[in-house]
Amino acid sequence: MNIDRLKLGISPINWVNEDVLELGDHYTFEDLVTDFASLGFVATENCRKFPKDPDVLREALAEKGIRMTSQWKGVLFSDPGYREAELEAYRKHVQFLQKMGSQHVVTCELGGSIIGDPRRSPGDRDVIPFTNEEWNHMVDGLHQAGEICREHGMKLVYHYHIGTNVERPEEIDRLMATTDPELVHMLYDTGHAYYGGADPLALLQRYADRIAYVHLKDVRQDVLDRVRRDKIPFQSAVIQGVYTVPGDGCIDFAPIFRELFARGYDGWMIIEAEQDPSVANPVEYARKSKEYIAAIVSDLTTNISG
Numbered sequence: 001m002n003i004d005r006l007k008l009g010i011s012p013i014n015w016v017n018e019d020v021l022e023l024g025d026h027y028t029f030e031d032l033v034t035d036f037a038s039l040g041f042v043a044t045e046n047c048r049k050f051p052k053d054p055d056v057l058r059e060a061l062a063e064k065g066i067r068m069t070s071q072w073k074g075v076l077f078s079d080p081g082y083r084e085a086e087l088e089a090y091r092k093h094v095q096f097l098q099k100m101g102s103q104h105v106v107t108c109e110l111g112g113s114i115i116g117d118p119r120r121s122p123g124d125r126d127v128i129p130f131t132n133e134e135w136n137h138m139v140d141g142l143h144q145a146g147e148i149c150r151e152h153g154m155k156l157v158y159h160y161h162i163g164t165n166v167e168r169p170e171e172i173d174r175l176m177a178t179t180d181p182e183l184v185h186m187l188y189d190t191g192h193a194y195y196g197g198a199d200p201l202a203l204l205q206r207y208a209d210r211i212a213y214v215h216l217k218d219v220r221q222d223v224l225d226r227v228r229r230d231k232i233p234f235q236s237a238v239i240q241g242v243y244t245v246p247g248d249g250c251i252d253f254a255p256i257f258r259e260l261f262a263r264g265y266d267g268w269m270i271i272e273a274e275q276d277p278s279v280a281n282p283v284e285y286a287r288k289s290k291e292y293i294a295a296i297v298s299d300l301t302t303n304i305s306g
Contacts, residue, residue: 003294009043009069010036011215011272014245014282016049018072019115020235024277029060037064039286045106045270046071054099068100069268070213072159076118077141078111078134090145094152104157104213104268105149106187109138113164114233125233130165138165139178146183157187157213162195163234169198176207186210190251191217191243191272195224201255208259214269216293218249238274245273245285247292254296261300 012032017023029049036044044066051057061068073093076082094105110116112128120128130138146156158175160166166175172193176186188211190200204211220241227237246253260269271289273280 003290003297004040006293006297007043007266007268008041008290008293009045009268009270010039010041010286011045011270012047012049013045014271014273014275014286015277016047017238017274018048019274020238023239023275024282027277033061033064033066035283035286036066039283039290041066041286043067043069043268043270045069046100054096058100068097068102069270070102070104070106070157071097072106072108074108074110074116075141075145076111077109077145078130078138078165079119080137083137083141083144086141087144087148091148094148094154098152098154102154104155104185104187105145106159106213107142107145107156108159108161108164109142109166110164111138113161115161115163115235125231127163127165127167135165135174135178143180143183146180150183155185155212156183157185159187159189159192159215160196161189161192162237167192167196169196169203172196172198172203172207176210181210185212187213187215189215189217189272190246190253190256191215191219191249194219194251195242200251201259204256204259208263208265211265211267213267214260214265215272216246216253216269216289217272217274218244218246218251218253220244220248221250239276241275241279243272243274244280245271245289247289248273248285253293254299257293257296258300 015024015027015032075086114124149156160172186207193200193203223240223242
């Protein structure tokens with residue numbers, strides 16, 4: 001198999017961070033799509049630098065031969081007091097993505113988190129664990145959101161994420177065990193899995209039938225060790241370079257791709273690296289990662305055909 005046959009996209013977060021706003025804020029929409037096209041990527045996710053009008057955005061992306069695969073949506077389903085407003089906002093988000101031709105809705109519960117719970121102050125450093133009741137409220141909300149996605153011919157893909165109540169292996173297991181597989185699918189993120197203490201390959205093998213979307217992200221082990229030792233919060237860890245592109249960190253992606261191919265996965269795979277673009281040039285790192293993935297795919301194809 002040639003890498004060009006993969007549904008491989010690139011995330012704008014490699015250039016413009018959505019959580020740490022000072023990272024890459026100087027980039028423009030034109031800068032981003034020009035870089036994506038020059039690197040040969042045909043897909044991306046939404047970004048705060050993109051035009052807000054779906055018709056304008058769809059046309060501008062199409063001019064570069066690029067499509068939008070999804071956009072992050074943080075939700076607060078664990079607090080029933082927010083449910084009605086959250087579902088209304090979620091429906092509008094789904095309708096926007098549908099207009100963009102997307103088929104997946106990246107979704108993450110933010111209740112108790114340090115990355116966007118509106119009830120908490122920006123300086124909070126620790127996740128507030130859910131009670132059983134809050135967990136159940138979250139699951140109910142995800143099921144309702146999943147129904148909205150299904151109504152629009154789309155899939156809710158849940159993004160387990162550092163700094164939230166679903167980041168560790170046991171929390172991912174609980175999410176998969178308590179949600180309807182027809183309504184809540186998994187966004188398989190290699191970097192967040194490893195950072196959260198999971199073996200990315202084992203997680204893939206365990207939940208292959210739930211995975212509908214993939215983020216390819218690597219981790220710098222030395223930075224992660226320091227983050228854990230010094231209890232550095234997620235946003236600061238990003239600034240310090242805990243994440244990088246596949247091929248530049250400690251995760252071996254060859255068995256991961258082998259497993260994805262063996263399982264017949266043919267969905268989107270988005271290269272991500274939440275890092276400071278002034279330190280790690282996003283074009284150079286994206287090119288290096290694409291070459292790394294191409295070599296893996298070539299080796300696997302040769303071994304299979306041989």
